[in-house]
Amino acid sequence: MTITITAFERSPDRGNGLARDMRVRWALEEAGLPYEVRLVSFKTMKEPAHLALQPFGQIPTYEDGDLALFESGAIVFHIAERHGGLLPDDAAARARAVAWMFAALNTVEPPVFDRALARILERDEPWYEQRLRGLEDSIRKRLDGLSHRLGDAEWLDGEFSAGDLLMVTVLRRLQGSDLLAEYPNISAYVARGEARPAYRRAFAAQLAVFNASNG
Numbered sequence: 001m002t003i004t005i006t007a008f009e010r011s012p013d014r015g016n017g018l019a020r021d022m023r024v025r026w027a028l029e030e031a032g033l034p035y036e037v038r039l040v041s042f043k044t045m046k047e048p049a050h051l052a053l054q055p056f057g058q059i060p061t062y063e064d065g066d067l068a069l070f071e072s073g074a075i076v077f078h079i080a081e082r083h084g085g086l087l088p089d090d091a092a093a094r095a096r097a098v099a100w101m102f103a104a105l106n107t108v109e110p111p112v113f114d115r116a117l118a119r120i121l122e123r124d125e126p127w128y129e130q131r132l133r134g135l136e137d138s139i140r141k142r143l144d145g146l147s148h149r150l151g152d153a154e155w156l157d158g159e160f161s162a163g164d165l166l167m168v169t170v171l172r173r174l175q176g177s178d179l180l181a182e183y184p185n186i187s188a189y190v191a192r193g194e195a196r197p198a199y200r201r202a203f204a205a206q207l208a209v210f211n212a213s214n215g
């Protein structure tokens with residue numbers, strides 16, 4: 001059966017690979033799995049057929065035969081459980097890699113995403129500067145812990161895993177801010193993720209969609 005995912009028809013991230021289909025594309029490429037992409041408009045995402053796949057009217061979704069999944073972290077985990085290259089075989093190492101998946105989405109991403117949203121939606125509020133400082137302090141607390149744990153290691157816990165994949169996609173949202181530059185080892189870690197051939201294939205594929213929509 002063909003795997004089909006959904007992605008933005010016209011990505012607001014302008015081909016920068018920040019929309020969450022990118023992490024699913026990357027996981028599929030790491031696993032060497034071919035996939036189709038159904039491009040959806042914002043309007044289509046709120047219609048019954050898409051809501052049946054994604055109750056919050058968002059992308060990405062994942063379909064493979066009778067299975068329909070939503071939630072990018074769960075989709076990455078589903079791919080990683082069934083195919084090599086994303087989770088270790090050793091049970092303890094696998095459990096730690098899954099912990100890093102949760103850490104990426106539950107501990108690091110919330111303040112990072114809140115900052116991104118604030119910069120888009122709250123810039124004109126009188127309290128914006130103070131809120132931004134607070135969000136960036138929260139992010140620094142997370143990056144302090146991550147930087148200390150990562151040290152000079154190549155990946156978070158031995159071999160590259162789905163935990164690194166999710167963490168790198170979360171940290172990329174800080175690119176362009178000074179925050180990542182304050183942590184040279186984290187900046188180098190993100191660059192290592194972006195240098196992976198699977199990442200580059202996934203990035204090129206989502207960029208091609210943006211370029212075609214902007215043609």
Ligand SMILES: N[C@@H](CCC(=O)N[C@@H](CSCc1ccc([N+](=O)[O-])cc1)C(=O)NCC(=O)O)C(=O)O
Pocket residue numbers: 011012013014018019020021045057058059060070071072073
């Ligand atoms: N928790 C869900 C969240 C999915 C989600 O946030 N989807 C967003 C796109 S990725 C989030 C995103 C959006 C835009 C940018 N950007 O840079 O422009 C980056 C990331 C979406 O469909 N939004 C449309 C809607 O909610 O109506 C998951 O991980 O799958």
